[in-house]
Amino acid sequence: MCGIVGYIGREGQEDARDVLVGGLENLEYRGYDSAGLALSNGDLTVVKREGEVTELVSALEENNPGAAPVGIGHTRWSTHGEPSDANAHPHTDCSDDVAVVHNGIIENYEQLKAELRADGHQFESETDTEVVPHLIEAALKRGADRESAFRSAVDRLEGSYAIAAVFEDADDVFAARQDSPLVIGVDEGGYYLASDVPAFIDHTDQVLYLEDGEFARLTPETVGISDADGRPIEKSLATVEWDAEDAGKSGYDHYMLKEIHEQPRALRKCLRGRVDGIERTVDLDLELDDVGGVHLVACGTSYHAALYGAQTLRSQGIPAQTFVASEYTRSSLAGQSPLVIGVTQSGETADTLGALRTARAAGARTLAVTNTVGSTAARECDQALYVRAGPEIGVAATKTFASQQIALHAFALWLGEGMVDSDQIDALRTLPDHVQSVLDDSNARNVAREYVDASAFFFIGRGYNHPVALEGALKLKEISYEHAEGFAAGELKHGPLALMEDDAPVIAVVTGDDERARKTVSNVKEVQARGAPVIAVTDGRSDVEQYANHVLTVPETEPVLAAVLANIQLQLFAYWIAAELGRPIDKPRHLAKSVTVE
Structure with missing residues (x-):
């Protein structure tokens, strides 16, 4: 949905403005209606515009804020307030000393806004996000340092959020997440912050994933990650298994057409090492015993893949039901103890994560079927089955749907304990070629x-x-x-x-x-x-x-x-x-x- 980018460079490295604009352009596929930047270069400069990133670039050229070593940016998809310059992110406090970008929904913002107004704070937008910089401002006035003020503000929030903040005359970026993704990129020139890896894949494939309840402070030389109580957390770098070229158009007029034509390759990757044409077997790297029934939870295109998957499971004699994730509640379990499968391309779909958390709270085992290694669903579920489609930039899912179908079909065959005939194996192995023939003809x-x-x-x-x-x-x-x-x-x-x-x-x-x-x-x-x-x-x-x-x-x-x-x-x-x-x-x-x- 909304897109967050952040950058802090070491001395002599790239101008934050160029990095942030490039990151926002890479996140345009997520969908948005306005965009903005906050740059800290002694002063805090905020430029934001309704419309596409090109409108923001024009505004930056007019304002000419100059080079800056640190900054944050945002593409907004409206939830509170119509698309407008005023409602675009970043948002600032009364004195313009702190700027904040935010993905998610702050459920108690009206209560916080009333409290802040009573204390004399003035608001310029209709958004829920704007309460955050004012909460930080209030904490600073009480004598808190920047990090304590940021933590104090986040502690007051109810709902979902990925938040990043920068301050005037300061060379650090603060961030926190709860039910909304944030990832940190690491390279020799500095540190990147984003809601999704494509924002900085042009620069680095080395990443750190933030978990719910975690805070991060990025400086030119270090990244510090800690829990809600301030205790340091050690994380290992992960490597993203694709590069910027994979996310390009490769000469096609649209990403969607490119991704439709990438389906033979995507399906080969999905099947590789899983379907053995010699032994005539399907083998998945999963550990599951005594699966008496399956619930599949999903939204949109992934829900249609789940409907397909439920039929393949039932064909193998495995009871399976499909649920729209937003409608899945504890009563959906009705005394059952099924394996609950969350089908989600991004691994970050809020409704699907909510359904999986409901299942886990009820003691059910969970499996994520996702395209995104390191996603929230993959990390929170007991196990993950990756569809291996590669980066999908077009908003309308294409190759991920086909890969979900095949991953779920392979899962059904594997779970069916050997009920795989030679015709099924041969059909799976020739499927990519058949897809290519459809594309060609x-x-x-x-x-x-x-x-x-x-x-x-x-x-x-x-x-x-x-x-x-x-x-x-x-x-x-x-x-x-x-x-x-x-x-x-x-x-x-x-x-x-x-x-x-x-x-x-x-x-x-x-x-x-x-x-x-x-x-x-x-x-x-x-x-x-x-x-x-x-x-x-x-x-x-x-x-x-x-x-x-x-x-x-x-x-x-x-x-x-x-x-x-x-x-x-x-x-x-x-x-x-x-x-x-x-x-x-x-x-x-x-x-x-x-x-x-x-």
């Missing part, structure tokens, strides 16, 4: 051009194709802003048929030739009889193409993996619809990559 762009002016889009599927239909609709609405809905195909006659129009195509995902496929073909006939155009995504085994206006083909494979291939076509269709409409595909309005507030 897809006519989704031409089909998209036919329907770019449609009034609405409806996606249907059964079985493994049902979650894919839901995801296809989500992907289209995310990046094109067009109305799209996904249904279980059998539900059409229970209401959605009333929406059928000759300018509202139905995208039917039909693979295989079993009873589900035949029933979906019947649903397609119902749609056709009502005058709606049909786009069939199919492997050709059901003859659905004779009832379709257009066809997007996928290779024949095992039913569980045909759904993965169908999803590639739906991603391309959504992309080309959005491209024809001229939408900002990588940064869709109102959305964020990592949703760290509930």
Whole structure:
């Protein structure tokens, strides 16, 4: 969601302004509506603007604050107050001696604001964040030093936060986190602070992860990390296993298109060392015994992957349920003791973390299925299964969804204690090549051009194709802003048929030739009889193409993996619809990559 950057350089190193602007540009994918910097160079200079980072850069050129060795920056995604210059971060105290940036939500800010106003503090914004610099100011006036004042302010906060602060005429950065990520980058030239690694991956791949309740003080020469009581904490450096080039566009017009085309490689990485074609086995580096049932908790695209994963688990005889993470409560356990799997691309999704913490508090075992090594979910869960998709910059998830699908499918096969036949193994091993063939041969762009002016889009599927239909609709609405809905195909006659129009195509995902496929073909006939155009995504085994206006083909494979291939076509269709409409595909309005507030 919001993005934090911070930098403090040793003498003779880079100007903080350049580092911070570069960091903010690297975090643009997270989604934001304003941006700002605070630079400490004897005086404290704050520059912030509604709009994109380019607006901030123009403002910096106009203000020309000069070189500074230390600073913090922020991209804001509005929660309290509309997008505006005043509501943009950083926020300062009455005397402009301290500047603060913040991700998360301070739940008791109204109470704190009333208390501070009663003491004479004046506020310039509608945000919850602005109480923090005023709390620091109040503590300084009581005689506290900078670190004590910062800690005192943080102690008053209720809610979620990642906070960083800088002071006038001081060469240090203070930071703290609770339920919102912060990571420190380390190199010979200085120290970096960010809400996500891409902010500073251009400079270093050596990182320290802050945990909930921890504080950090960065100086030109040292990083000090301590707990809430001030006791020092020793941490080991971790190495990020990708570099800045991995996060570039590589000549593609958008990150999303690049990441769609990276899926063969991502799936090979997901499967490498896990699927043995000689021994015909699936082996995961996990330790789990006596799994009687599974609950999967997730949000958005990851929820659709979880729906898919639950079906693969049930196919192996393992009871599995899927829950929207924000709806998961202790009563969801209902006396059960399942393995609770949190499916989260970033590993920082607030609702999913909340569900996992609920499960742990009830004594359940937990497993994170995530793309991000060192993320909160990976650290807090009993074990982690990494999907290995590599960095994903586009807000709309693509390669991480496919990698989640395959990681969960492999997990189901592994948990099924050897119930893996040769056909399944062969299909998994050839899947990346099949994905490549879809990418090479897809006519989704031409089909998209036919329907770019449609009034609405409806996606249907059964079985493994049902979650894919839901995801296809989500992907289209995310990046094109067009109305799209996904249904279980059998539900059409229970209401959605009333929406059928000759300018509202139905995208039917039909693979295989079993009873589900035949029933979906019947649903397609119902749609056709009502005058709606049909786009069939199919492997050709059901003859659905004779009832379709257009066809997007996928290779024949095992039913569980045909759904993965169908999803590639739906991603391309959504992309080309959005491209024809001229939408900002990588940064869709109102959305964020990592949703760290509930």
